[in-house]
Amino acid sequence: MNRSLLRSVARSAQAGLPIASRRYASSSVTFNWEDPLAATELFTEEELAVQDTARQYCQKRLMPRILEAYRNEDYDRRILEEMGELGLLGASIQGYGCAGVSTVASGLITKEVERVDSGYRSGMSVQSSLAMTGIHEFGSEEQKERFLPGLAQGKVAGCFGLTEPNHGSDPGSMETIAREHPTQKGVFLLTGSKTWITNSPIADLALVWAKLESTGKIRGFLVERSKCPPGTFETPVIKNKSALRASITGMIQMDDCPVAVENMFPDVEGLTGPFTCLNSARLGIAFGSMGALEDCISRAREYSLERKQFKGNPLAKYQLIQKKLADAVTDAAYGTLAAVQVARLKDAGKATPEMISMIKRQNCDRALQNSRILQEIFGGNAASDEYHIGRHVANLFVVQTYEGQSDIHALILGRAITGKQAFV
């Protein structure tokens, strides 16, 4: 530990800076409130191109539909096909008709969709992160080839059946059972209920998790609606939701629904399967929630510049308004950097579930909190759905809640930090 050591260290440090750092050096930067900590500098040209493609689609094709869709709880099934056409579904999967982009690129797609609406993003996440990731990670080669291309094109709609009416944060206690058919060999009969299942009413294919009666262990089943006899597989829609009204949500009710053994994931047992899918979705949510927050910021900023009160000053001129904007912009910038970091780590095989818990929790919490505070800027006008902010606020509450409520992730982190579990 002496001076010359540090000096020599320093000299080689200059030589050895990673390329990424050099990349920063290309041209000058001015402060951009839409990307305040220059996260863009971390993206490849290709990732930027993917983001641009996604943004154009979302703003041109999704944005004009959202107001009526949300008012009427009306999800347009064609959206999946449009997304499939562009390669946005299962985009980080290699092969099987998928785009095979980086996890960062995939996250940027998610962010652009949620910039329009969390419900649209939910519909995409279920297809991509839950159904397709599940099949890609745990399906047999035959299952992958049979199901992934149709899902990637959006011609087959998928859903993911894990949560049950009495088991939200605690899926390990699920009651859905798969028992062997008493007479038909190679067939399982699934019985049980799943609820709050995005896309279930329109799904052609449901990835359903059930306990195998013989072992008591959770297994994954690919239930094809077209092959289910009447009355064995019902997916009633849940209406009158207070949020995510632009996505379609329902139950899955199975009563001795027959599923061939060829449609069961071959190896994965227990919670590993569903949790892997959830982790993929959660990483997407960490990106997506930042998109919703950025839209709130943009709208609140614009409103504050246009709305005049007290001697003709725009709201933007008041300290209390500026503080709200500064807080939100900061949290959006920080959250994006953290999501990018974990996405890079994931592509390198270095992301852990706790990291994903951390960014899912933090980004959702901050998106929700800031969107609520930005909503105050609109005063009474926030009650009009044409300002969009109320929709984001309502959505983000659910986004914070699903796929692991904030407190549950806090306890996952707490366990990782202390080595003690505090769930019970």
Added chain:
Amino acid sequence: MNRSLLRSVARSAQAGLPIASRRYASSSVTFNWEDPLAATELFTEEELAVQDTARQYCQKRLMPRILEAYRNEDYDRRILEEMGELGLLGASIQGYGCAGVSTVASGLITKEVERVDSGYRSGMSVQSSLAMTGIHEFGSEEQKERFLPGLAQGKVAGCFGLTEPNHGSDPGSMETIAREHPTQKGVFLLTGSKTWITNSPIADLALVWAKLESTGKIRGFLVERSKCPPGTFETPVIKNKSALRASITGMIQMDDCPVAVENMFPDVEGLTGPFTCLNSARLGIAFGSMGALEDCISRAREYSLERKQFKGNPLAKYQLIQKKLADAVTDAAYGTLAAVQVARLKDAGKATPEMISMIKRQNCDRALQNSRILQEIFGGNAASDEYHIGRHVANLFVVQTYEGQSDIHALILGRAITGKQAFV
């Protein structure tokens, strides 16, 4: 905007991922509560070596001194020389006897020092970021050669005189005046008071900002104590501070203090000079505050594992405790990533003052808030200085406040976001 576009984009994306991403790929990672989002993956080997050198010094040499130093408001002048010996002072400056490491490496040094105490970090920041950066950025070549080597070795102690008793957040209104000597050509006479000046009582060299009487513009002067006639340059110490007691703080009182024109910065006028120095210091604080927070986390975690209440359970087992730890760990991880990003941008010439305002503000706010919440884990024992957490809490309040109070930075950001200023 069609499928094949995205496909081809994706294919080249795989080929073109920046080296930095590949770097993540080397080996497996498990969740590490001390580096939860694997910021370490972003550092060069050399930066890691610098961090290690700094940590060893801080834990072995500074940590054992801090309790008594803080109790007695007793700053050990030799610390500057020790730091100089290791090359920790002005470490990111190239040449003039400085180490010339990256801004990230410099930030990691700062973080290690503040892990021990914000006061020790303040003492170093004043020397490195304020005095040395000022000279390096704005001094003439002759000034650099004359002053930087001694400062880098810690043999010369520097300080930075900007804040005045009546002008804290608003330095542009400063009252200190530099007028031309009525008879001696090439000499200015400085008159005025500066306050809350770290290291002023021990400083050999003071970088003092004053308004040139003839122009009304702020200029920088390098005041050498040894050349000041008695009574013209006094630096009374400020005692009984409620925080940062391990640093030494004082005033600078100048009464027709003569300074040669050779000691005035040749070109820089107005607030550009002091703000450049402050930005350098603020970037360091964004790193440093995370060091203090990490020390709070580490101590709170350890206490929660050792302290048993109610049927022999360690505190760490309780939900309310785990949530506090999870929140703090998250904010420390996010804050570090943001600071690293801005440091990389700075080395690339792409960091803006607003970015630095953002990370100085957010990291200080979060460090303060979390340290206070972690302090609750210690219950009544927090009142004992031997648990150290109370010291960090007291320090971090001042760290949040100085070099731009949180609200001031919010208004700087608000102005950048909205284009409207709300200071008055």
Added chain:
Amino acid sequence: MNRSLLRSVARSAQAGLPIASRRYASSSVTFNWEDPLAATELFTEEELAVQDTARQYCQKRLMPRILEAYRNEDYDRRILEEMGELGLLGASIQGYGCAGVSTVASGLITKEVERVDSGYRSGMSVQSSLAMTGIHEFGSEEQKERFLPGLAQGKVAGCFGLTEPNHGSDPGSMETIAREHPTQKGVFLLTGSKTWITNSPIADLALVWAKLESTGKIRGFLVERSKCPPGTFETPVIKNKSALRASITGMIQMDDCPVAVENMFPDVEGLTGPFTCLNSARLGIAFGSMGALEDCISRAREYSLERKQFKGNPLAKYQLIQKKLADAVTDAAYGTLAAVQVARLKDAGKATPEMISMIKRQNCDRALQNSRILQEIFGGNAASDEYHIGRHVANLFVVQTYEGQSDIHALILGRAITGKQAFV
């Protein structure tokens, strides 16, 4: 200042305790989470009877209607008549067919109505606090006799036109003008737009504030819809609200709408008139918001006891859940005490507008904040409107915002505390 002084003081203190204190002494109290600081002890028997009457009506008649009303934005006009039948409208007014109860009793009515829904309370507040209070405070004797009985019975529906599309927090800048009819003496022609006017589409009588062209001063006009020629007084409904969907809201568009001078308030000029009405409504909101919060608490508590997760434990058993409940119960208790205090002061002629700003702001802020946190307890189920909590959360945002957004009241208080205004 000596011992015997305090002793003698103490002795007489025992003798002179106010009756109210003695009233506490009747019987023993156990902790009641629905009235944790025993606010009930502050009420007269009669006030308790009024509360009981209101609660029975609200729970038996309003509660069964709310779900469909909110879903369909469908306000049942008969509610006003039912309320009128029971004497709930303008209840604190003496004479003119009104009940003449204390302000506390009136507040308790408000609280019971908002326990069901803030929209129902809004409908009542507009009738009672805005229209009827305005007439009672500022109307001529003839106006009072002509209008108050019908309003009290709910046969005449009233509304209150102050807010304009471009002037929310700043009504003094209103643009609505009343000019003298060019030919008909004793007639004013009103022109302008009001927005976010509860009950305007169903109102028979609108209390409209407009600037008298001749003086530039704001005056109050009682506009009878039945007397307005076609096209001079339109009240289009505002649909697709994101909250308060069980109340009906609209605009008032006036185009040379003729109003007789007999329908103008005789004396009051400027903002005194509308602000007096608003203060009356705000005091009601301070009570009402506590009713909504108490309903959230009750529902969250019940859900937490019924919902089991992790080894069959009810959510109520978890620390993180208990903290949410404890915080909410505390704020409900504090807010009720504060509202009762100001209501008593009002009946004694001692309440100031700043006091009302304080309790309107604080109670709304806390109701909103706690309702959001309680909502987390419901997890994903909060998205179902059958749990009611989402409705309260959405409503309370608007309640916090209207009749003085939280920040505006903060600046009113800030001005009162410091003597400096910071609106512009």
Added chain:
Amino acid sequence: MNRSLLRSVARSAQAGLPIASRRYASSSVTFNWEDPLAATELFTEEELAVQDTARQYCQKRLMPRILEAYRNEDYDRRILEEMGELGLLGASIQGYGCAGVSTVASGLITKEVERVDSGYRSGMSVQSSLAMTGIHEFGSEEQKERFLPGLAQGKVAGCFGLTEPNHGSDPGSMETIAREHPTQKGVFLLTGSKTWITNSPIADLALVWAKLESTGKIRGFLVERSKCPPGTFETPVIKNKSALRASITGMIQMDDCPVAVENMFPDVEGLTGPFTCLNSARLGIAFGSMGALEDCISRAREYSLERKQFKGNPLAKYQLIQKKLADAVTDAAYGTLAAVQVARLKDAGKATPEMISMIKRQNCDRALQNSRILQEIFGGNAASDEYHIGRHVANLFVVQTYEGQSDIHALILGRAITGKQAFV
């Protein structure tokens, strides 16, 4: 439920308003930021006189001593005698030389002392609420007569030994043992350690709680220092506290310390004894913490009016400053009303421990939170102890923590609300 019912109810309501309400009616009130919700209206003349006496003493005699006392951790033993002289000690006790004032009056005394410093209030609380209340509630008549008059005069200094080094929030697990003397009948030998005991180093009389070896039940012992053989009763002082430095704190180390059976409380067993004393102290803290907060408000307000930044505007003119003041003033007003309510209920025998948990927790939490936010107004000057705010902030952290940390009281409330305990 019909109209005439409510009408008749209303009419009698007017007649039957409690005297307290009438009392409000005497004269007009303007908004007073020092008593924003006119809590003063709830006090008897006598209570106001007690408050005035206490305030004069505190401001004239305590305030001038606090700066040096806090700096040097130097508690002036004469303060107890001065307080005794004025009748401030054990003031709500009837007889035995005590003043016998109402609980509200006693709370107002507490508030005035803590307006100066929480440490001074701690010293008084230990004497009054812990030692004297314990003896008054549980002592034999002989014990009361023997000990209370000296304690009331402040000639005897008392302390209260409950907390042990390993048992803070969980006193039921205490390890201190009282065993019968092997040879001397009627004598117990106490062995064990107590820590964080205010006043222990100067105490003449220690109320010590210990488990009786023969029964395992907790009993209370009045240990007279003068009767303890050397080495059996030691009270080493704890120095270098980070807060409450104006009170003296120590341990109690007992090694076969002999106590006569006449000095054991005759009947009370288990935690009833200590918890009754703690409840009395906690009620005082609910008042006292509001005194400290009010002092912070007053100082921050004054500073904000005097300190000019940016074009000569006082800080008080800025929105972000006004919001801080408005929040703090509101919480101070609400907290005082709640404390008064529980004090009145206590005198009527209607206060429950959960009520006291609620107000102790909430008032401490809010006092701490607001004092920290107000501290920001002082900027860097907050670090100077001459502004006093830093001292309050440091003190209030400990006040929030001791006698039941905030989370512990949350769980007490949670248990009362849900019927489920969540401590383990």
